[in-house]
Amino acid sequence: MYNMGDSSYKLQPKYMTIDTVKNLAIQAKNYCTLKDAKAFHFIFHGGEPLLVKMEYLQKIIDTIKAHLYPEVHPVFSIQTNATLVTDEWALFIKKNKINIGISLDGDKKVNDENRIDHRGFGTYDRVIQGINILKKHEINVSILSVININSDPVEMYNHLKLLEIDSVDFLIPDHNYDNPPQMISHDLSYKRKETPYADWLLKIFDLWFLEEKPIDIRFFRYSLIVFLGGNISFDYIGTDTNDVFVIETNGDIEPVDSLKICGENFTKTGRNVNHTSFAEASKTPIIDLYIHSKNKDKQCQQCQQCPIFEICGGGFIPHRYKSDNGFDNPSIYCSDLIKLFTHIQNKLLNQLEIKDKEKTEYLDTYKIKSVLDTAFA
Numbered sequence: 001m002y003n004m005g006d007s008s009y010k011l012q013p014k015y016m017t018i019d020t021v022k023n024l025a026i027q028a029k030n031y032c033t034l035k036d037a038k039a040f041h042f043i044f045h046g047g048e049p050l051l052v053k054m055e056y057l058q059k060i061i062d063t064i065k066a067h068l069y070p071e072v073h074p075v076f077s078i079q080t081n082a083t084l085v086t087d088e089w090a091l092f093i094k095k096n097k098i099n100i101g102i103s104l105d106g107d108k109k110v111n112d113e114n115r116i117d118h119r120g121f122g123t124y125d126r127v128i129q130g131i132n133i134l135k136k137h138e139i140n141v142s143i144l145s146v147i148n149i150n151s152d153p154v155e156m157y158n159h160l161k162l163l164e165i166d167s168v169d170f171l172i173p174d175h176n177y178d179n180p181p182q183m184i185s186h187d188l189s190y191k192r193k194e195t196p197y198a199d200w201l202l203k204i205f206d207l208w209f210l211e212e213k214p215i216d217i218r219f220f221r222y223s224l225i226v227f228l229g230g231n232i233s234f235d236y237i238g239t240d241t242n243d244v245f246v247i248e249t250n251g252d253i254e255p256v257d258s259l260k261i262c263g264e265n266f267t268k269t270g271r272n273v274n275h276t277s278f279a280e281a282s283k284t285p286i287i288d289l290y291i292h293s294k295n296k297d298k299q300c301q302q303c304q305q306c307p308i309f310e311i312c313g314g315g316f317i318p319h320r321y322k323s324d325n326g327f328d329n330p331s332i333y334c335s336d337l338i339k340l341f342t343h344i345q346n347k348l349l350n351q352l353e354i355k356d357k358e359k360t361e362y363l364d365t366y367k368i369k370s371v372l373d374t375a376f377a
Contacts (some may be wrong), residue, residue, distance in 0.1 A: 004179065006260035008268065013249045015052060020251040021060050031278040032072045035243075038262045039073045045246075045257075050084040054092055061096055075189035077101060079144065081115065082130030083123050085250055090137040100134060101142045101169075102127065107159045110151040131163065143168040149182060153203040160215060161182045167216035170204075172197055172236070174258045176332055177322035198336035202343050209347055223344050236337075239294040239313040247273060253281040255290035258318045261377070289327070293317040300328045311345075312337045 016024075024203045028040045042064060044057070061076060068074045077099040093100060104127050105111045112122025134141050143165050145156075160168055175181035182339060201219070209215045222232045232238035235256070246254045246267070251274045254267040271281040281287055289298065294313035296304055303314040314320065315331030322329050331337060 004174070004261040005373070006264050006266060008260075008265050015056070016060070016247075016249045018059060018063055019247075021063045021276060022067060023251065025064045027273045027276075027278050028064075028074075029068050029072050032068075034161075034279055037072070039075055040068065041077065043077045045077060048081060048084070049078050050080050050089060051370070054088065058092070058096070075099070079103065079371055080130075081123060081127060082134075083117070083126040085130030086095060087133060087135050087137070090133050090139060093134070093138055094139055097157070102131060102138060103144050104131075105145050105148055106151050106156050108320065109243065110148055110156070113148070114146075128163075135164070144171065145169070145248045146171045146173055147197060147200055149200050152201050153200045154207065156213075157204045157207055165215065167218065169218040171334075172319070172333055174261050174316075174318055176261060176319055177329060179261065180332055193335075195336045195339045197333060198339040198343075201340055205344065206347075220344070223311070223341065223349060227345055227348055235316045236305045237312060241294075242293060243291060245287070246277060253278065253287070255287045256318075256327045258316070259286070261318050261370055262321045265284070286342075290317060290366070293327075294354050298327070300330060302330050306338075308338060308341050311341045 028042075032038070045309065048058070064074050064076075076096060078093070079101040080103070082102045082104075090129055092098075101161055103115065104124075105113075105115055108122065108124040111127070111348060113125045115123045115127075117123055131141055141163075143160065143163075145168060147170055159172060173181050181197075183194055204217070205220055208217055208220060218234075222234050222237045226238045228234055231240045235239040235242065235258075242256070244256055246257050248254060251272045253269055253271040253273060253276060255269075258265065259267050267286060269281060269284040271286060280331075282291055296309070299309070299314045300320070303309055312331075315333060315337055317327060319331040319333055320327045320329045
């Protein structure tokens with residue numbers, strides 16, 4: 001969101017005021033009442049959330065709790081680069097029962113190609129130090145990792161296992177037809193032969209699928225759930241709605257920030273938690289489009305006719321964008337998604353057939369059991 005052309009973040013205040021936090025909490029509770037929901041998930045994102053003073057973050061959490069309890073249960077998460085994690089922060093995180101996501105893109109060489117500080121130095125060593133502090137305090141660690149197709153996926157997977165983290169989520173880089181990703185041409189025929197992102201992920205999937213106690217990889221787990229008849233609210237998978245709002249520091253209500261890759265001020269709605277409900281904000285064209293982006297009537301003709309539509313839901317909506325015709329396109333990663341989900345489906349069906357043929361022996365194997373346990377954990 002900082003490097004793809006939208007510079008609107010420069011006009012935002014650095015921190016959210018407590019009055020705005022209070023109004024955000026009120027709007028969240030009202031929205032839960034409208035939706036008959038019993039919980040609301042607040043994710044502190046950035047920027048870097050740990051740049052805020054600990055006392056101020058505590059005040060934010062306490063303000064939210066005061067306006068939601070007892071009718072609505074607030075769940076808190078922080079997405080951090082972990083370079084600022086100290087023992088004091090770990091105790092704070094544990095006391096407030098905050099989920100932790102850490103941005104790490106690979107081993108030292110891979111991560112430090114892009115994850116650098118303002119002086120241009122790599123951050124890997126400080127990230128690992130932060131992870132170790134959190135683990136010392138028995139805090140579960142989840143990794144958020146942007147795929148780098150120039151890296152070795154097997155080395156990446158083994159590196160994550162050595163770190164003994166609890167879960168990982170691989171993110172496909174945010175690109176579209178105006179700014180296609182590496183090794184993918186700007187091609188509207190949608191018949192690319194190269195599938196570098198699927199190939200990268202599948203090398204990990206084939207190892208992960210047969211692990212007795214695999215790392216929880218959300219992309220794979222959600223894929224299995226959808227193939228087995230479940231539904232998932234996730235940007236890349238399934239056809240459910242995306243009930244996600246981004247609240248800027250001034251209180252502006254926007255759709256997912258990845259849509260900023262589509263252009264300057266692309267996510268601006270003119271709606272703000274200080275005077276607008278989430279229900280009203282959700283009716284603005286760009287937020288409505290994002291929330292219902294998996295609906296079939298929001299898809300291009302090719303996606304509507306695609307046999308794997310119920311699995312991928314047309315892919316992540318920012319990846320469909322082209323300035324000439326908006327979102328009336330398959331994902332720029334369409335060929336990758338087709339290859340990825342077809343492979344996963346075939347792998348799963350093969351194991352289900354093994355289970356059917358070896359009914360009693362199945363009880364003594366982990367080939368399918370561990371996968372299902374992971375999928376429905």
